[in-house]
Amino acid sequence: MAAPEAELVLKWEREQARLRESVKEEDTEDWQRSPDFSGLERVGGVDLSFIKGDDINACAHLVVLTYPHMKVLYEDCKMVTLNTPYVAGFLGFREAPPLLQALEKLKNVQPNLMPQVLFVDGNGLFHYREFGLACHLGVLSDLPCVGVAKNLLHVEGVVRSEEHQSQLNALQKSGDSFPLATASGRVLGKALRSSQSSIKPVYVSVGHRISLDTAVRLTHTCCLYRVPEPIRQYIFKEKEIPEALPKEVTTQRMKMEYPKQFIHLETTCQLCIGHPALTSCTRGCTSYQKS
Numbered sequence: 001m002a003a004p005e006a007e008l009v010l011k012w013e014r015e016q017a018r019l020r021e022s023v024k025e026e027d028t029e030d031w032q033r034s035p036d037f038s039g040l041e042r043v044g045g046v047d048l049s050f051i052k053g054d055d056i057n058a059c060a061h062l063v064v065l066t067y068p069h070m071k072v073l074y075e076d077c078k079m080v081t082l083n084t085p086y087v088a089g090f091l092g093f094r095e096a097p098p099l100l101q102a103l104e105k106l107k108n109v110q111p112n113l114m115p116q117v118l119f120v121d122g123n124g125l126f127h128y129r130e131f132g133l134a135c136h137l138g139v140l141s142d143l144p145c146v147g148v149a150k151n152l153l154h155v156e157g158v159v160r161s162e163e164h165q166s167q168l169n170a171l172q173k174s175g176d177s178f179p180l181a182t183a184s185g186r187v188l189g190k191a192l193r194s195s196q197s198s199i200k201p202v203y204v205s206v207g208h209r210i211s212l213d214t215a216v217r218l219t220h221t222c223c224l225y226r227v228p229e230p231i232r233q234y235i236f237k238e239k240e241i242p243e244a245l246p247k248e249v250t251t252q253r254m255k256m257e258y259p260k261q262f263i264h265l266e267t268t269c270q271l272c273i274g275h276p277a278l279t280s281c282t283r284g285c286t287s288y289q290k291s
Contacts, residue, residue: 012090016131022139025125028209029144031116032218043067043222044115045230046099046137048080056082062102063233064115068221070229074113076102089128092136103141117144117210117218119230123153126180126189126205138208145207146215147189148228152203157183167191168201175220177204190216198226 031039042064049059057079064074080098087094107114123132124147134147152160158180167178171193180189180203189205190212204216222228 009087009090012087012093013129016090016092016129019136019139020129020131023125023131023135023206024209025206025211026209027211027214029116032144032210032214037067037218037221040067040116042073042113042115043117043119043230044103044143045119045121045228045233046102047121047231048095048098055086058082058098060098060102062099062106063230064106064113065230065233070222070224072233074106074110075233076105078102091122091133092131095133096136096140099137100140103143115143115230117146118207119219119222119228120145120147120207121149121231123147123149123189123203124205124207126153126155126158126203128153128155130188132205132207134205134207142209144209146210146219147205147207148219148231149203149205150200150227152191155180155182155188156186158188168199171199171201174223177201177216180205187212192216192219194220194223194228195226200226202226202228 027033029039031037034040044062044064047061049061051057059077060080062074062076063072065072078098078101082094082098084094084097103114103118118137118141120134120137122134124134124138124145126132126147126149127135132147134145137143138145152158152164154160158164168191171177171191174193174196177190177192179187180191181187189203191201192204193199194202202219204212204219206212206215210218219228222230225232
């Protein structure tokens, strides 16, 4: 895909600045103020999965889970073609439209299953201009949003330095975290050890209509593994998978996310692929072995 014109980038910068003014960095819902998140019943997650070697065709995912049990209430995936060019720092202009369409579809089909909070695979305020994908989706959907990134974005002096590594080493137990403060002292997010079994942190930041402390606490309660369940879930009903959906969409993602969980002999059952914790397949599939 051709590089965007400078004029387009300037337009996006102005639009980000305009939308940034609408971001709410405080708790707006009653359940957010409850120690056990009483009143929270549905959490959602969105993500785009790209086919290896193809930066245009992707699968837009939306999943809604029960809280706190993390059972699937709703799931949807749709192949989409992205015509907007990728530019670092402007992911929202490329990925937000198909994800917003998925939310709109759910609102029209089963409004009672709309998530009360949305987890986004990416950053929120922890961003070059304090307006990552989680903020973009949050403002345009008006849903409470949390950005959860697996990799550290280098923002205003926050870099993978010896000091940063020392702070990571100090995260001794699940739930430990430390602030991601810029050179000016502004805290844009937190590094969180989300699972006792994983020493790698996730980077949590506000998307919209939630405070940072609440976002971190909620993220931790949604983690069975390193990545919170609303993002980790890639379970597809067979009838919802387009025939044109290549196996790379699922197999490449699983290889990256769970290289040690399973040794797959073939990829016949989407449910057992999506559930590394299963001890047996709910459909009688025998196409995997526990490693």
